[in-house]
Amino acid sequence: MKRLLVLMIMGLALSSCKKNRSAEQKLELVFSDDTYQLTGLAKEPSGKLWINYPRWSEIYRYAVVTAEGNTVTPYPNAEMNNWQSGQDGTNKWVCVQSVYIDDNGGLWILDPAAPMMKTIQGNGARLVKMNKSTNLPERTYSFMNLVPDTAYVNDVRVDVQKNFAYLSESKGGGIIVVNLTSGEMRRVLSTHYSTKSDPAYKFIIDGRELMKEGKPVKMNSDGIALTPDGNWVYYKPLTDDKLYRIKTEYLRNFGMSETDLAAKVEDLGHFATTDGMIFDKAGNLYLGDLQNYSILKIDQNHKMTTLVKDDPLIWPDSYSIADGYLYISCSQIQKQPEYNNGVNKRTSPYTVYRMKL
Template identity: 70%
Template sequence: MKNNFIAAVLAVTMTGMIACSKDDDHGERKLELMFEDNTYQLTGVAKEENGRLLVNYPRWSDIYQYAVVITNGKTGKTPYPDVATNQWSHGLSGLNKWVCVQSVYFDKAGTLWILDPAAPKLETIQGNGAKLVRMDKQSNTIARTYSFTPILADTSYVNDVRVDVERQYAYLTESKGGGIIVVNLADGQMRRVLQAHYSTISDPSYKFIIDGRELMKDGKPAKFNSDGIALTPDGNWLYYKPLSDDKLYRIKTEHLRNPGMTAMDLESQVEDLGHFTTTDGMIFDEKGNLYMGDLQGYRIVKLDSALRMTTLVKDDRLIWPDSYSIADGYLYISCSQIQKQPEYNNGVDKRTSPYTVYRIKI
């Protein structure tokens, strides 16, 4: 990357940090509770324009009921698309069942996508079930399944997805080994790129301090690789980042779609945008504003097209803001409380409030 570009990025990043410190929008927007679950840990949220609100639950522990549900009021839920699809058990094929769903997503055409890394308890892929599924809007049945079996190791965990409706491509993050998966939705061809590149691997020197201490697992600092992913409204840029550091990266999607580019060619096209927040998910609105969480600061921030960062809301209820969806003029936010899980607290479950979905006017 050229020096003048780095200087420009640093300048706007510093401007963003200054703007953020002012908390310009803090207090003007309030969280509105849309759904809560006192028992089961949710991660993903997808809101249909003028329609349904869906959440998903990964199979991360034995406290588990359904993978995907349609919510009904603050606490009601109906398994989606039916009970049978949610009833997978060890030894069964995972191709037509939800095994361990991580993300649900509505693209801008209103099509629902369900991402199933199929790795219960974040261990290994089961039943050849790692897949991206497109649902049929009319029948609420599986329209097409894109299996990741040909390109992923059993230890992989596909995490989040964005779909370019016009070009018919999907982009996904793999959060264990680090990398981006590119899927041609028309012919089903896929490849994994930027595997273990510095932009998809959490900075080993970054201390992920949350709730006053560094997040630890098994006596070592907890590290989460490429996770959050966002596609600009024109589909020209893919933004992504590791979870457990504050760096943000982007790359032109034309390069990702070009199978003739070598690994070295692609790596040379990655742009380092600088330091912002530790976020899990992220999402663009139609105006080109990027919304991210701040896991350490219990807030939601907005980056404009010049990378100026402002605080949208800061609230103690934002316990690990996880995934995002935009519909009806609102940003929907799921809170998964990951830092309170037993494996990050010497076996003690520190959850004291429900898993939740909020929304905020944008």
């Protein structure tokens, strides 16, 4: 009897170890950088991995790179990554926030051009479609006549069927809609509650409210995702747990007023605090849970499940799906000095992981 009890306990322990080992194996390290803070990534199916680094501190080298293992190459060349303060920013990367691969394999680079997240420099705020054959800009969409110089255009999704792009603006709040054929664009919902972080929400991470200069940090519309049929844009403020959506037919109707658009916004309720998010082809939405070091899935019925929870997921930031994997960048934003009374709390590299879907 005693031996049977011991065997049962050993079996339970082994089962537990297997479960823990399985959970650990869900995350596979793809890339790490011990020095420079990254935010965005874009994975080409069966091809290259692009990573971008925003100019948020003096510890900075390149804006956009391709990565093979932990070896990086400035993209498209070193010269375009060599912007200096006071220079024109229309032909160099100033402060790149996002990179994105569309459904046709097209590469897009989003430069809010606001170093230290302050003001736009060098007239450089723009979305650039790159030609991957020539590694030259194919078309540029400038935001200089659309947004104030305090804006920070944050993330992008591109509909290759309808030829529209949808972008989030995270400082003032709002969604930017770009007709990629005509170049016409507009910023919408910039005064709507759905693009503003809820002032009543306490963003608690690592056991304390995230603060900057003695005030709670409030980051507005950031995560943005496009359903695989192109019919809905999902979006949310970063520092609260609400999720919203709106049909793209309304966003693409440039004749609709702000009042009419506001009436079309759907409040989906409370989910998690996340930075980026992305849909797969089946219509599942993937996002991070910053406060709980987790990756979540929201299915088509808006049921949320936790896929993996692991300590290395330090501020899961941006996502790309390729070859059956979800790629995840971890930017460790909450450990930056400005959110810790000037102390850099980072103790591990900035990373990119992937997990099998």
